[in-house]
Amino acid sequence: MQKTNRTVIKEVDWPKEIRLLVNKKCNYRCSFPDTGIKWCHEDGAHFFSDDKEASFDDFVFTARALKQPFHLEKVKIAGMEPLLYHRIGDLIKEFKQAGYREVSLTTNGYFLEKKAKELAESGLDTLTVSIHSMNPEIYSKITGSDSLDRVLRGIARAKKAGIRNIKINRVMLRFDHVWQDILFFIDWAAKEKISIKLYELIFSGCLDQKSYFSNYLSWRSLLGYFCKNGRLKEVRRFLISGRERLFWQLRSGVRVETDIFNQKMIPKIASFCQTCPLASYCQEGLFSYGIELNSEMVLSPCLLRDDLSLDVWDLVKARDGKRLFLSISSYIKKLVD
Numbered sequence: 001m002q003k004t005n006r007t008v009i010k011e012v013d014w015p016k017e018i019r020l021l022v023n024k025k026c027n028y029r030c031s032f033p034d035t036g037i038k039w040c041h042e043d044g045a046h047f048f049s050d051d052k053e054a055s056f057d058d059f060v061f062t063a064r065a066l067k068q069p070f071h072l073e074k075v076k077i078a079g080m081e082p083l084l085y086h087r088i089g090d091l092i093k094e095f096k097q098a099g100y101r102e103v104s105l106t107t108n109g110y111f112l113e114k115k116a117k118e119l120a121e122s123g124l125d126t127l128t129v130s131i132h133s134m135n136p137e138i139y140s141k142i143t144g145s146d147s148l149d150r151v152l153r154g155i156a157r158a159k160k161a162g163i164r165n166i167k168i169n170r171v172m173l174r175f176d177h178v179w180q181d182i183l184f185f186i187d188w189a190a191k192e193k194i195s196i197k198l199y200e201l202i203f204s205g206c207l208d209q210k211s212y213f214s215n216y217l218s219w220r221s222l223l224g225y226f227c228k229n230g231r232l233k234e235v236r237r238f239l240i241s242g243r244e245r246l247f248w249q250l251r252s253g254v255r256v257e258t259d260i261f262n263q264k265m266i267p268k269i270a271s272f273c274q275t276c277p278l279a280s281y282c283q284e285g286l287f288s289y290g291i292e293l294n295s296e297m298v299l300s301p302c303l304l305r306d307d308l309s310l311d312v313w314d315l316v317k318a319r320d321g322k323r324l325f326l327s328i329s330s331y332i333k334k335l336v337d
């Protein structure tokens with residue numbers, strides 16, 4: 001068959017994913033390198049209570065109960081920092097035993113050296129590590145931790161332990177010599193045979209506006225570089241959230257993923273967003289990561305709006321899988337249809 005260089009476009013009606021934020025703790029405090037003002041928006045975790053924390057069995061029950069009725073294929077483990085979760089390996093094993101095709105985990109990498117073997121042996125399919133600069137000094141300024149070398153050692157350990165699919169997340173931030181840093185990062189990823197994801201800094205109400213303005217950097221400045229050194233291989237369109245993921249294949253072998261956030265007022269977008277007052281500056285969109293539940297068993301479909309949360313704590317604690325599914329599906333229907 002003849003090989004084609006045409007970009008593949010895929011439309012995704014509904015991401016078949018569940019994202020579980022397994023804890024509320026992080027050992028980093030991600031901040032702008034020049035001012036030290038925090039930019040981490042805690043991934044829209046929407047925590048409401050200090051003393052509510054789901055148990056190990058709650059997470060396992062939820063992942064099992066929702067898998068079949070929602071046709072879920074992937075479980076994404078995140079948190080604040082999921083490697084601080086005490087039984088992370090057991091959790092991964094449970095999700096694999098429940099029949100999930102892919103279990104992934106996103107981490108800052110600080111504890112990876114110690115945990116890599118456990119993650120690999122538990123059956124983790126995809127590991128994503130966040131590194132926002134390859135310059136040790138800038139890395140420490142951003143994270144508050146002088147640990148870039150330690151994180152890189154953790155990645156090497158993860159490869160050695162046999163985790164096949166490793167990706168690096170990088171939030172694009174402006175600092176001196178940033179493009180040099182990014183090109184070094186891309187070359188390093190090619191050498192290590194690791195994929196990378198470049199994210200633009202997402203605006204949210206908790207961010208300092210002046211800092212956002214002076215630190216924002218778009219990956220689009222790399223378009224010329226991508227065009228010269230590779231091609232756009234695939235576009236995935238997430239219809240409900242109005243978000244696109246672009247996959248660039250570079251000749252060096254590295255695969256780069258970038259995001260595009262469309263306007264939220266196009267016809268296929270979730271109906272609720274079409275009249276949302278925040279739509280004009282909303283980036284991620286609704287149900288961008290599928291079903292997302294935090295460690296208080298609160299479902300949060302939107303980064304910017306706390307009022308859109310659905311509390312399923314009582315249904316999970318009652319182990320009532322049928323009502324849990326009905327409650328979440330009617331909530332989705334109300335916002336999306």
Ligand code: SF4
Pocket residue numbers: 264272273274276277278279282283284285286287301302303304305
């Ligand atoms: S802020 Fe939330 S509800 Fe409003 S457009 Fe964005 S995703 Fe939709």
